[in-house]
Amino acid sequence: MDIKEARMRLEKLKKEIGFHRHQYHVFDRETISPAALDSLKNELFKLENEFPELITADSPTQRIGGEALAKFKKAPHAHPMISLYDAFSEDDMREWEKRNLNYLSGFPAGYNPGYYCELKLDGLAGSLVYESGQLVRGVTRGDGRVGEDITLNLRTIESIPLSLRRPEKEELKSIGIVGQDVNAFYRLLDDGLIEVRGESIMSKQVFAELNRKYEKEGRQLLANTRNGAAGSLRQLDPKIAAERKLDFYAYDLILGDYERGEIVHSREAADKLVEFLGFRRVKDNRRAASLKEVFAFQKKWEGKKGTLPFFIDGVVVKYNDMRMWPLLGIVGKAPRYMMAYKFSAEQATTKLLEVIWQVGRTGALTPAAILEPVKVGGVTVGRSTLHNLDEIRRLGLMLSDTIIIERAGDVIPKVISVLSNLRTGEEQPIVVPKHCPRCGGDVRREGDDVILRCTNKNCYAVALRRLIHFASRGAADIEGLGERIVEQLVTENLMEDAGDIFGLRKEDLLGLERFAEKKAEKLVEAIAAKKVMPLSRFIYALGISHIGEESANTVAEEISRRLSSKEILPLELYRKAASLGIEDWASLGDVGPVVAESLHTFWNDEDTETLMSKFERHGVILTAVQAASGHLEGKSFVLTGSLSGLTRGEAKDKIKARGGKTKESVSRTLDYLVVGEEPGSKLEEAKKFGVKVIDEQEFIKLLEGK
Template structure:
């Protein structure tokens, strides 16, 4: 094929494929089969392979995801992406209506009602009709550049139907079917399951490897225009119609009303109907339609006065407590779990609920066979909130905690007047298994591919007996290949992840060992203070208690742990395997020139760009020390979203406060 013919055919194929993408992913009315679509894509890919200089950023072939990124660049939003104030009942909506009408006077007010998609807010930038940049909301002022990941979402047009320059905002989400499929696959691989579709979508879009995002079947609904050049619209509803005409996917379940009572009726209708949707919503968004009225109403510091989010109440259901089972954790704690008659709740089937400890069972007066009210705390974690004694038939029976460990048969005890029962047998198989699961977890050694099921499989097969055995698995590669769901690629990836974990800094290893009372923060304090494992192992209780944040109980727990011959043997085997035993961060004596050297920092609120652990690690690298409470000795408070009493106290005491954007600038400045 000559160049001119190829160029014409490539252009034709791209137009056809984008049209079918829009029909399938946006309009939900496909015209061709998946096989026919795949043939078009294959032909386009073959032509682009022959003429690589003809590949353009808006080609459908560029949705598959490029090379992994080293990190996400920061993006400053020209217009802040503010959060919305919340309404929880009808009166809150009527109060919102009164405030609007007090400002706009006798003008007619129309409200646009839309479903509040439970996903991740994103900003999309187009220049002359081409998608050029996409970002997360972040803290509302500064987000992260996730363009590569957003390109993989097929409902996001790479080229608009008209060559406009604009910025639009929307919600990226994971449909329920895709979420269930993803969790099934993770369960088969023995990996931890995602809690809900929202977390899955957010986690997918913050993957540095775009190919992971491409595999997650994400979707979008675009809900507003942030900036528009070359055209003008007068209202929000008109703007949504424009977005649809440009090829964006806009939620069809939207209505315009001229009074708040009709809005309230519409909202109530969706309270029950939401469970029939193929995606999750957590409320409704109500906006004043007129842009002129929006401008007149203006903004508070955190949210627009012309919009409000109605939050659905936590969904509850009544079911039957069919039994209570107990499990043994890595520290020997015996935890009861409620076994429920399966019940549909917030879009999922609930069969279990945590009971935490025996006192909870006693306080709630639970009997096996009781009718109970179950709700999802935050629409995520199932919990029993009430018992319905009036429904008892006389056949209900009380539950008693076991006196002996269900795994090893050792007698259970209570230590130091604790509520929890414990198995104190150090050779209890449940504790060893759970200890290995903890060791490989994200906060500890972070060994990807070693989920709970894989660890249990290796442990039950007698291939591993302690955490040290993980670092000798390369000697049993053939045995691994013979195990269920252990293909050659997954085994090689697993062994590579184990090898990479050898380079972790000491605090991860120390936390991973699962020493009682030693959390991630204490592990970092110890690693920074002593510098290497041998020094920690030699330390006396007196030396340990001289360190801030190490109390007598923790000191005794550390000394007792390292006195155990089996603990010493495990550490020697880890050393022999080449696992790092030193602290790789900045120690206090060498960090005097760092920007936060010697400063006491308090984190409060939610950071959108990183986890709390990542923020604490970053502060430590800059020489700072993180504490949990604000006092006159606090040097700085870093405040994320929904910062509460700690921020108020800091302001009263005159303590310096830094927002997330300032914190990110500090980190970036230090990385240059």
Template sequence: GDGEVGEDVTANLRTIHTVPLKLPEPVPLLEVRGEVYMPKRAFAALNEAQEEAGGRPFANPRNAAAGSLRQLDPAVTAGRRLGLFCYAVGEAPGAPSTHHDVLTWLERLGFTVTPGRRLFDRLEEAVAYCQAMEAKRFDLPYAIDGMVIKVDDLGQQERLGATAKSPRWAVAYKFPAVEATTRVEDIIVRVGRTGVLTPTAVLEPVELAGTTVSRATLHNEDYIREKDIRVGDLVRVHKAGEIIPEVVEVVFDRRNGTEREFNMPRTCPECGSPVSRAEGEVAVRCTSLACPARLREGLIHFVSRGAMDIRGLGPAVINQLVAADLVHDVSDLYALKKEDLVGLERLADKSADNLLTAIERSRHNPLHRLLFALGIRYVGAGAARVLAERFGSLEALMKASFDELTAIPEIGPKIAAGIVAFFASEQNRAVLAKLQERGVRTADERSPRDLPLAGRVFVLTGALTSLSREEAAELIAARGGKVSSSVGKSTDYVVVGDKPGSKLTRAEQLVGEGAPIHIIDEAAFLALVGARPE
């Protein structure tokens, strides 16, 4: 899901043999976090069965596991032989205070955790162990692409906190990717939504990590120059992060003199406008704000599932809208009429009606979706949600200064600079004005700043008796507050229920150091939010 709406796969999880259906001892509240995976043997058997049945084989175990878990029929999931490795707990009153002890505790409760975990006193020892595991990775019964090194003490984890993208108390140690050798048949250039020209290698198709690869990223002009990649070269490719094909190096001793050097175009391959490269940047950009490729890619991002989620408005329809001169920026989507759509390829009366309904529905999306959809540089879905919660409206965000933005823990200097630059553009401000004129919601219905708990940060610990944790979080959010998963100096209230965990200890420690944190019980919390216990 997207953090708000998702799919309920509980029935399918019950079919995974490593998930205990009953705990051996009473636990008041337990939130377990883990990763579903498909063992190598199960993956091979599944693809063999798919091919025998005339179906399409899965590209890799990761895709197979995700598809298997989302089956409508739990019996199908049960036949896929999935596994679950648990790696952490969320809220768990009475749980141990270290990560290693938590995993041992989960094992005692019947959950499966990774068998290769180790506890070290020195970082050098942890790195050496990761290097040793790299040599054994292909002997494991499941596929891995690296290790994770974590701070063991959960209290220290809470103090370190997280950015909008990842925790500060953990780091991924990625293994070198599996490589294959193939030939570069051509180098083409694609223009992205920010105008960046990205070179891509067209490859002689080759099998790599379970998929057929025919294209690979070359990143930028400097990357090509540094590695001296030419059309006709024999090259080694791998999948960065086991996902994105990438050219690693040229096999120079196989050159025969027929290879051709590549030069980045001086004009945009889409619109013919001049390109430029800013000092200190590796990116070459199209200088035209009216470039159809920039518009097209920007529209594709704007309507995508994680953004405005306009179903039925895919790349093929967007290409036609741009070619027909019906759309010049994202605001024009909200001026489309049925007569504009009917007659486009694959758009009959009913399809046009459905698309207009989807566009109409998207006008009422929450603010964080719009912020992500706008494609502000460095603002991903997580940062967009943080900004929406903090400012409540597009107007308030537009007025925010660089210093005000960087004061938000999850917003760093790069994100802040991207936001300030975006709203400084007269063209962008004009598009935003048109979006508002055409009925797109640019503020959440009730601005957090106008609510009684505006800006207050709450942490919940222990089991509440009169309401669930989700109900408590809804009460807080409805009054403008925010629920955090960890206690820090920005915490305003810690609500203590039955059998609280390490969060209470951390809060008491910070109070002792002078932090203005209010530690309250359930009754005081209900009085604060104006709710009566049932």
């Protein structure tokens, strides 16, 4: 990227970040996930590092979020309430440690100060000022220098002491405050200023309770616990704030005009001291001797965060020896002596580089996004699914767009949205292929379907996918015939279609790479074991478009019923299936018009006959579906209108349980049309075809066998 491009990108990033921050900090409105916003800020930060001459005072990296709301009185902070730098990886943390060594020359070489790790609560930061031990003021962070005076609201939080507790001398001694420091501390408590900073939060439980209540009352629901806390404290009516039952956890202590590290030397001691003063603190905070221990702490809580009563989004790592803090000082908007080490975010922003089209087993072309590699959900991702054409249109996606992607748990990463404000005008539309990327064959768009399909039946990719599907676990389940082997056998011209599988001989395999005698023998045996196969599995394994396991089952039941023999030869199956019309397929339960057409096309294809004769020649035998037994065996039903005594689903189950079948549409071969209240056009059709029409009472009698 040259400086001109960098400048343009910087300007757009600043504007975009500025917009979302304003919405969030001023209106408590979340227009983008914090993780995606972090990702944008991180890009900005890196660009500014690369081109420092482009850093401006108004850059979001140079200031702390939030402006004081006009409705509250503005209150300046005696000590700036600074923000934190974020680290997203162990490398970021190591760099941080290395950089800091330059500033610690006052300490002997090799001195290891250790760290103090604190859970990073997700709420609203605030400062509480105690004068002579009495709470006099509570202020939000605001822009770091000036915040909003929300004393009245903060006073409603039960875990904030209105006057400080007086710690015992023994307690002070236990955290290393001895000698003159003890007197200095008591003087501040009796006649000075003590400031305690911390996070106001809403617990997960209170959040759930309030939203249940609000839902009942028809009020607007809280978006999340952080907004719950921030929104409550920025209410002008303290009664509303009180109703929200917030908690306050202290994380910082400022003793009058003393520097950090004076009187209280370590962060660990300061954390205990706030408890002695009457505050709540996070008891899971821990000292860490090295970065290695810091990483372990962070990992542990990333895994366990769900068990906490409140939300956390990372760990704040501070130098435990606070005497180092003044030496390290502040740079830009945040101190050097602490770092927010974030949990791996489930969202990130990146660039769409390319869209590729993968050819699936049914010949369908599926788009996938090739991305600028980005870390999300703890792993680096360079590709994500786009599902289909509709998804691309819904997102309004263009090549070179900046996008938000999400990877939650082990789910395949997906594109969430496009940040269209960041476009430069150079973006290109995504071209829908007219030709198959594998074989160059024509690509067909199916109906108003958004599916693209390669029309070349001999397309290598199609054949390969079909074969892999045929042999896979859910289908024919042939042990040892996995993707790699299928690909090898196709490449060696040993297989063209699934029929060839059953003609494989041991001697064909011997001599191939990776095939020793034993392995060849095992594969041939595994294939032979599947020569007798359930019809439903076989039909599913054929990979007919739109035919999943359930519809394969429906088809198998129908063919079994029509052939009424226990074993079916592939050509028998072919002849029976080819004799059925689209309406016959469409009249089967759960078979829609698209599936019916697909079945009809498949069974009326000459290639299908060739394939079936190949199966037959190689001795494949299909076992029929055992007909369900019951007094409605062989009878078919269509339901129309609503029944008073039972739901449609219950009615269908009762029919099936007695050996009957249900269908979706009326045809000549239908046995019964069951008519409820307000029947539709099916009644007319049934009359036209001369189908027997029965009402609910007659239907119940029929079910009971009367």
